[in-house]
Amino acid sequence: MGVPLYQAKAELFKTLGHPARIRILELLSERDHAVHELLEKIEIEPSNLSQQLAVLRRTSMVVSHRTGSEVVYSVSVPEVRDLLLAARTILSGLIAVQGELGTELASTPS
């Protein structure tokens, strides 16, 4: 076996750990987008977008192909959408937990 599974997982999550890359994947999981379309929807410099796309390409999370003068990107594994949804669920769980912690702190008698 090559890399331990937990390390591969860590690298996958690290790849997702950037706001621009999240937005890209959210947009691509709706439908394919050309780079200039992404550029319209994400506030970021073109070269920066290219860098972030390169990161996603290196991990094979997205693939690209030229169509005439534009380059179109798509997600390579549709389950990415599930991952983003699971994240959303956990996020609401987390704010609930943080709420509890806050309440506890405010209402602790001693």
Place this chain on the structure above:
Amino acid sequence: MGVPLYQAKAELFKTLGHPARIRILELLSERDHAVHELLEKIEIEPSNLSQQLAVLRRTSMVVSHRTGSEVVYSVSVPEVRDLLLAARTILSGLIAVQGELGTELASTPS
């Protein structure tokens, strides 16, 4: 609204983007563990483990409480397990994609 959702997601994933933290969450999603139990199962220095636990604590992904002389950690949001499973699914999807890419490259006629 505070922080945009995609940024909160990115931070969640960033928190997961470290092998030790993945292992911790995997172990804790099975059952609660005291720090010295984690230490037996994860190859890492005690102070480093503490640092990683602190990261998970800051994001409220885990909570801790003392029981006598030991400190016991637990996951605060059980859905974390789903996220780890989703990651595993995507990972197998990814190696499949990478396999395809390799094949394509090897078999391209021109």
Place this chain on the structure above:
DNA sequence: ACACAACATGCAAACTTCTTCAAGTCGTGT
């Protein structure tokens, strides 16, 4: 052949994260 649009790449500065060591806190047993 030339100019232009659409992207990608190289690189350096600014910033963040990781790792380890030394020092500190908090219970437990004696």
Place this chain on the structure above:
DNA sequence: ACACGACTTGAAGAAGTTTGCATGTTGTGT
């Protein structure tokens, strides 16, 4: 009160990431 085990915290250097600018590459229209 003292020593010890179980953890946590602070700090600093090493390592990795992010961002933007300048420069390249590759198609398209003229």
